[in-house]
Amino acid sequence: MRLSRLPLTTLKETPADAEVVSHQLMLRAGLIRMLAAGLYNWMPLGLKVVRKVETIVREEMDRSGAVELLMPAVQPAELWRESGRWEQYGPELLRLADRHQREFCFGPTHEEVITDIARRELKSYRQLPVNYYQIQTKFRDEIRPRFGVMRAREFVMKDAYSFHLDSASLDETYEAMRLAYCRIFDRLGLDYRYVRADSGAIGGALSHEFHVLADSGEDEIVYSEQSDYAANVEQAPAPAPQSPRPAPTQEIIEVDTPGQHTIEEVSRFLGTPPEQSVKTLIVRGEEDSSLVALILRGDHRLNAAKAAKLDGIRSPLYFADEAEVREKLGCPVGSLGPVDLDLPLYVDASAAVLSDFVCGANREGVHCTGVNWGRDANPDQVCDIRNLEDGEPSPDGSGPVRSARGIEVGHIFQLGDKYSQAMDCTVLDPDGKQRIVTMGCYGIGITRIVAAAIEQNHDEHGIIWPDAMAPFSVLLCPIGADRDAAVRDVAEILYRQCRELGIETLLDDRGLRPGVMFAEADLLGIPHRVVISPRTLEQEKLEYRHRRGRDESEEVPINGLAEFLGERITPR
RNA sequence: CGGGGCAUGGCGCAGUCUGGUAGCGCACCUGCUUUGGGAGCAGGGGGUCGUGGGUUCAAAUCCCGCUGCCCCGACCA
Structure with a gap:
């Protein structure tokens, strides 16, 4: 794409009400604009990143055997009454009435709707297991939306729901989802941990959260360096005291x-x-x-x-x-x-x-x-009502734990029969008997991942996109194209070549002064930057630099650039 | 929802205490110069000062109500 045709407004100054870096940089780089509290417009460049994340999530969900569908965002109140959550959910549930005064809500999650689908569609154990997913806009009327898109009221989520005849089958899908989530976060290039989570109201059921590690994270997690033990502090047991209480030696x-x-x-x-x-x-x-x-x-x-x-x-x-x-x-x-x-x-x-x-x-x-x-x-x-602290013995006996802050970007849990029971979702088992199905559910915060990635990948100059999430792979920066026909021509040729190779390329043809162009390049965080200028053109060369190594650039022959980039970029 | 704060051009702010008819930097438009890390000069456009009421000869400024937003707490992807 030509930058001259992308309506992009960047901000030199940091908006005063943005608290965390990801929020500040997303505003400055023109990825998002606020519409109202907790509601954000995704501007063209930002949306490209969202789509990248969605694509990877979709590919890995499909690969895991899940099937995509799409449910309405607006849901009838009756279903929520059936599950008992119309009363339980509280003010976080955005309730609506239509012109006939029929009650609805804007879905914060879709257990009710999917269970309704399942009880209509699934009649036999032969149809199980099945894992439905969708990528869709949710609304939760958060008490306090904050940190931009990180805790917005409206956000995009991938939610999946699996149905099983028995818990062994649920265990299998649960494990498949855990692996799929690991592949997703690996591919996105994020530093993350999955941790045992507080299963809360659901009871003893299994639950894991996926956290992107970042100091600005709202959750604290503890993990062992010697084993794979990792947990949200909320549910990590503190070690029992080593020795009994000594006898008193003092008077009060x-x-x-x-x-x-x-x-x-x-x-x-x-x-x-x-x-x-x-x-x-x-x-x-x-x-x-x-x-x-x-x-x-x-x-x-x-x-x-x-x-x-x-x-x-x-x-x-x-x-x-x-x-x-x-x-x-x-x-x-x-x-x-x-x-x-x-x-x-x-x-x-x-x-x-x-x-x-x-x-x-x-x-x-x-x-x-x-x-x-x-x-x-x-x-x-x-x-036990205290936190397990950094350096204390791990609950699994594997040595001391480390503590870190994390942003929750994924959550998987075994629901059991909470919804299938309440909504009478049954199938016939091999003996011809009606059996209540057992369920799992699996969420990923798509839009939150974008913010979390920036929290983890930025410097004082701007965003540093992981390759898989970058809105474009290559940024071409011609210097003095209006004064030097050779610069302009080479830039155009490279732009065409890159696109023919399937490399997503942004050409900065706005004719800005070099300083401004470089400052914006750093802010936008496109991984591979190629500078075309008279200075190196004389030697038939270009200047290449990766956004991550801001102080190291190298010269590449003009006719070798395609190959050079090809080695570094996987075409899409 | 409880506690604190802010609302003045697209963004960042000053002006409010002590009422006198709106200003600065950035951004935007025009021209000239400039051109390897957010240029210089000159000219220009854009603001019902969040909103409704009140006090006053006169209100961004004082008084009362409302709304929006941000920050701190409990919820979650």
Whole structure:
């Protein structure tokens, strides 16, 4: 394509409301434009990247034996009532009414519709297993859309749903999907991990998430370097304490700690290590007005997902605010402690084996030292409610874990019969009996992948597309084409040659000054850049540079360029 | 939804405190010069100052309401 014909507006300055690099660069490079909160226009160059991702996903899904279909984005409420989710789903579900006041929703996901299809179409076990997929626009009315296309309200997703007679068959398809996902992310050129995920409401069913590693990721994952263990911290068990609780050696003493609230402040003030203290967090209990206390060792971090799963604690986890704590417990949050605290005490296992520890005295400016369980306070429940930290033993015993941040781009899980049961999706088995089918479902965030790829592949000058996702493979940059006929002619010849070779090529024929052209080239991130200028043309040469090696360029003979690029680019 | 902030040309901002008829940089258009890392000079176009009301001789500026957006928390591809 000729750049002169691509309506492209780039921004030299970073838009003020873009927080993460991918969002900033996507706006600056003219890939997307915001329409409203969480709604984005995909501009021509951006859409090309989306299509690249879709194509790879489609190829690998097809290769895995899945079959593509397309369901409506708008879905009737009746189906959602059948599954029970019309009531459960909450405000994230965008509900609509048509002119007859019939209720619909804009699909955030398609379990109901696909199960309805399956129960109509699938009559015999002979038709199983089957794995349907689609690539389609979803809408989720997120509480807080942010980070551009990374957490948009409307987004493109590949969703697949498989149907099986038994769990052995489900296991097979699940594994096939896991492998297909690995091939997809490998081909996209992304650094990713798949991790065991919190299966949440679905119960004990198997679930894996695929994360692109990036510091800006919203999820924390832990993985072992010695084995293939990897998990979302939300569900990685913390190691049990090694040794039993030592006997008390100190008496409980109240000490004045004026103005000291955080664990660090109190530890420094008293000269005790943070791991010898305990922090107390107040969250909602299952009844609306009830509160419970979570007790953690001072240096540990609360794991909200684990805590929310415990009986007696409201899910999702909901913190009491500062004012409520003051009103009901009579002190600021920074002065809380388990001693004489009239709330159920959920104590993390690592905090429960401390003796002679430090904690708040439930009075402003006062802490207790020499506190001991049994004598000074009693846990109501000892549990695992903390994060597994970097460097701690891996749950599979393979050595220490590393911790990293990730962007969730894929999620596969075994649904079981949740929807098939509720919606009566059955087939006849070999014995002629009606059997409820069992299901799996498999999602990939297509548009999120585009943002995640940029988070992982950029420098201070702009985007560096992985080859498989680049909107174009080659960018031809003629310098001084308006003054030098040779430059112009060579550029045109190369442009034609490249296209004949099936290489997706962008010709910058806008006649810009070199500085501007190079700055835009870096911003757009096309992998292979070829400069045509009088300087090298004299020696019948061109200047080649890969976007990744910004400071290393090499000279290539004009008539050798086709071969040179052919070795580096797989034609499409 | 709770807490904080912002709304002035396409983008980034100043002007608001102390009311006096809108300005800067980038981008855009024209001309000349320039041409290997976001050029220079000259000229030019474009703004109901988010919106509705109020105060006032006079409102971007003061007061009240509404809307939109961003940031921090719980949800997810």
